[in-house]
Amino acid sequence: MLTYFVNLSHHWESKLWRRPAFQSLVTALQQAMPVIAVDIYLRLAIKLILAPNALIVKLFKINPAPFKTFFAYMVTFLSLADVAAVLIFVAALTYQYLTHLGHRDTSLPLLTNCLAVFLFFGDKTQAPIFSMTQYFVITLITLFSSYAYHQYCAHYHASNPYSLPYLIWSGMIIIISLFLHQIFRQHVFEFFLSDIWTQKFFATALGLLIMTTVAPLLYLLGVTLPPELAAPSPNMYGVSSNLHAFLSTGQSALPTPENVYTTYGAFTLFGGVGNTLAICLLLLFSASKQQRHIARISWLPSLFDSSYILFVGLPLFFNPLFIIPMILVNLMSLVLSYLAIWTHFIQPIVFVAPDGLPNILLPSIASPTPIRATIVTVVIFALSVLIYRPFLSHITLEVPHEK
Amino acid sequence: MKNKLLLLLSLLMLIVLGFFAHQNIAQSSDKEAKLQNSRMAPIIFVPGSSATINRFDDLFKELNASGPVHSILKVQVNKNNQLEFHGKLNPQDRQPFIVVGFQDNDDGYSNIKRQTKWLNTALSALQNRYHFRHFSAVGHSNGGLVWTNYLEQDYDSSSFNIATLMTLGTPFNFSETSLQRRTEMLNDLIASNNHLPSNLDMYSVAGTEDYTDDGIVPVESVLAGKYIYQNKVRSYTQITVSGDNAEHSSLPENPEVVNLIQTKVIHPDKKLIQK
Incomplete structure (x- = not known):
């Protein structure tokens, strides 16, 4: 029984990982890995030592006051690390996927996808809320947008990658991400x-x-x-x-x-x-x-x-x-x-x-x-x-x- | 080799963390058990500015004369955070009266903020001494502001459960006679009112001598409490008392106020049964 499950899992893995979207996904994740590792270790430091209710502070009854300023800096730095990790992942995924599909100039979709993801998580009154736990949404937006670009290019041929038809595509993607932002911000x-x-x-x-x-x-x-x-x-x-x-x-x-x-x-x-x-x-x-x-x-x-x-x-x-x-x-x-x-x-x-x-x-x-x-x-x-x-x-x- | 060392260090770390975490849990569960099994639910009074911990003596005489005698403890918080205890609580008394007053009893928003921190210090010390979780509160004049600020800034529902708050002549908008002109303090209290405990029953009592104020606090300033409490706590009731003893400094001894404290704060359940 276990052997059947093992073989089945290996079969699924080999079948899915062959697809260009998933190969691109693995490469993009590996490229984002160093920033994500920094992000995770920063979170760990906050959780263990720097936060006012950090584990070490609580268990060893340490006065958290000396860490207060450092904690505030680290929280700010952490949000920047979050943004960097998300954007590196989006850029890498867009580049890898479109290269797999045969595109050479990926600068416009790359910029569009980064902006779309940034706006999707952004808020008018607050700094963008990024969380590396939302891989599904980020990946979905990036792959959908990149695939749409690929299909769009099949219908419109222009030598300048920033010509009007491509800019229209870019605008549409950004509008869709803003629309999705309005739905997802409710956290329903x-x-x-x-x-x-x-x-x-x-x-x-x-x-x-x-x-x-x-x-x-x-x-x-x-x-x-x-x-x-x-x-x-x-x-x-x-x-x-x-x-x-x-x-x-x-x-x-x-x-x-x-x-x-x-x-x-x-x-x-x-x-x-x-x-x-x-x-x-x-x-x-x-x-x-x-x-x-x-x-x-x-x-x-x-x-x-x-x-x-x-x-x-x-x-x-x-x-x-x-x-x-x-x-x-x-x-x-x-x-x-x-x-x-x-x-x-x-x-x-x-x-x-x-x-x-x-x-x-x-x-x-x-x-x-x-x-x-x-x-x-x-x-x-x-x-x-x-x-x-x-x-x-x-x-x-x-x-x-x-x- | 590297892996074995990593695993060994991890195991050591887990043992150390486990030991200290066990101690932490043992301490907190011991405290929780005492709180859990405590039947004491004191009524804690905070006087207004310029008043001392003896501010409610006449009120306590009235209340103790008409019902079961409540033991009285007075706590003064000094400027250096030290606490002075006067009086003694009867361990059998389920509803003792506790007064928390402040050595620095000056008026003003900045001092109300300081007094809020001192109140927090006093409540933590009282909880460690007497192991109560449930309590009700009465605040006269600025004492009501200190309670409101405390509930918004420092109240922790995992440590305490406040059932009822009654404020007497509390100037939520200081001496402003118009609700259109909001003071910085009122704006701050409104901005943070989402932190108010949602299961609180709040009574705001205003006194009127001449339709406009109680001699010191404008009625409109007391009424401004609705912007802070209404729809944020379980119930918010505005009550106006008038006639003799309705002036600001006499409010705690006003017979209607004494009756209100007995029915709404000391015996709220009895009142419901009578209904």
């Missing part, structure tokens, strides 16, 4: 996604199964995940009633022992969605020097649950190879944690951990039965590694085209 989809997971239904077994399956799909597609799915969230249904019950009555039965926080949040987010820390561990021992390099750069952020260097470096984004193993890992983690709680092998996590704490520590420190919760964590992490291993075998065991 994000609010819908964020609201839906807090419903009581998602504390039931069926609800948890749906959530656990949907989250990796959204993640691999590059859709911005609501915070409730991206990190263990104490806002989910049942968390506060469990904590209140525990604090009032001690170790008695909790009202909602199996909920999103105690199962999905505690046991499927080691290193990020789909226990990606396990992927990073496998790549550390890869035969490929390049993969080992990516894994080493990604290791520290992954330990603190930011898997975006892997997301662009491997890449995980739009990679069909990871659909099946990630869903399998999530389902395995959910079933094991659910059973562990249901059989009372462990007490579910009830406490809210400090912000920024690695998710892999959450069960051990936030469950009233820390030793047993640690055992379950180790078992789930080991099984995650075992599930990912055959799917990644052709990456970790072979060294294709490497000097």
Whole structure:
């Protein structure tokens, strides 16, 4: 059965990656990788040390005042790094895709796409809000625009790439991006996604199964995940009633022992969605020097649950190879944690951990039965590694085209 | 070799972080448990400018004379952030009266901002001492401004839960007699009113001596509170009292005000049952 899934994933991967759009995507991601790595490490520094509620500041009771000015500078610099990363990715993707399609002069579509993406994320009253988590939208706009340019060029031939017909195309793309901006700025989809997971239904077994399956799909597609799915969230249904019950009555039965926080949040987010820390561990021992390099750069952020260097470096984004193993890992983690709680092998996590704490520590420190919760964590992490291993075998065991 | 070293260092880091995180959680859950199991819900009074922590003594005599006796604690926050405690709370008292006053009790917007920070300091210290989460608040004159500013700037709903706020003759637009002329403070309070707790019941009481003011604060300035609170909190009620003892400095002792504090702040549930 597992062999069938592995072969199926490899088949999907080889079929999809052959297409020019996806080849361009991989190259563009690799070209944007250095800026993205800087961006991710800056975020990590803020999360761990510089923010007023940073993990180190909170755990070691350090006075955050000396970091205040530096923090403000870093936040400004971070927004610039975000813009740079997005624009480099857009420029690289446009260039690579149109070159694949046989275009030599790509300056106009390159400028148009950068402007379109900038305006899409921009706001009249605020600085543009960029987030490297919105790969899906960015990629969609860039590929759609570039393909439209390709089709447009098939109908209009002009020697000057800035002649009126091309400028009309450019204007149309910019108008469409502004129109989309008006729709997307409402954040309706994000609010819908964020609201839906807090419903009581998602504390039931069926609800948890749906959530656990949907989250990796959204993640691999590059859709911005609501915070409730991206990190263990104490806002989910049942968390506060469990904590209140525990604090009032001690170790008695909790009202909602199996909920999103105690199962999905505690046991499927080691290193990020789909226990990606396990992927990073496998790549550390890869035969490929390049993969080992990516894994080493990604290791520290992954330990603190930011898997975006892997997301662009491997890449995980739009990679069909990871659909099946990630869903399998999530389902395995959910079933094991659910059973562990249901059989009372462990007490579910009830406490809210400090912000920024690695998710892999959450069960051990936030469950009233820390030793047993640690055992379950180790078992789930080991099984995650075992599930990912055959799917990644052709990456970790072979060294294709490497000097 | 490099990988093994990386994994070893990571493991060490996780152990250190886990140890300190466990301590952090143990401390915060201990505090949470005390708050959770506390039945105390004090009523905290803040006097206006130029008034001391004894400002509400007559009011407390009235309130204690007509019902169960509430223990009284007075806290003065000095300019150097040090707290002076006067009086003692009865541990059995579910609704003690606490007065928070300030050594620097000058008038003016800048001092109201400072007093807000001092109030925040006092509330944190009181919570650490008495482990309460729920409370109600009364602010006389500028004391109402300090409460409003506190609720907008410093109130943390994960630490506290304020049920009712009653302001007495609070000049939300200082001494301006026209609502068309908004002071900097009113504009600031309106701009930040999204931070007000949405489950708050707010009562703004105005006194009138002569249809225009209570001798000091114009009625219009008290009415300006609607621009801050209306539709931002669960309920906002504007009440005007008149006649004897409706002047600004006598408002806390006004019989109608005493009755309002008893029915809206001390026993809001009883009032509902009577209805």
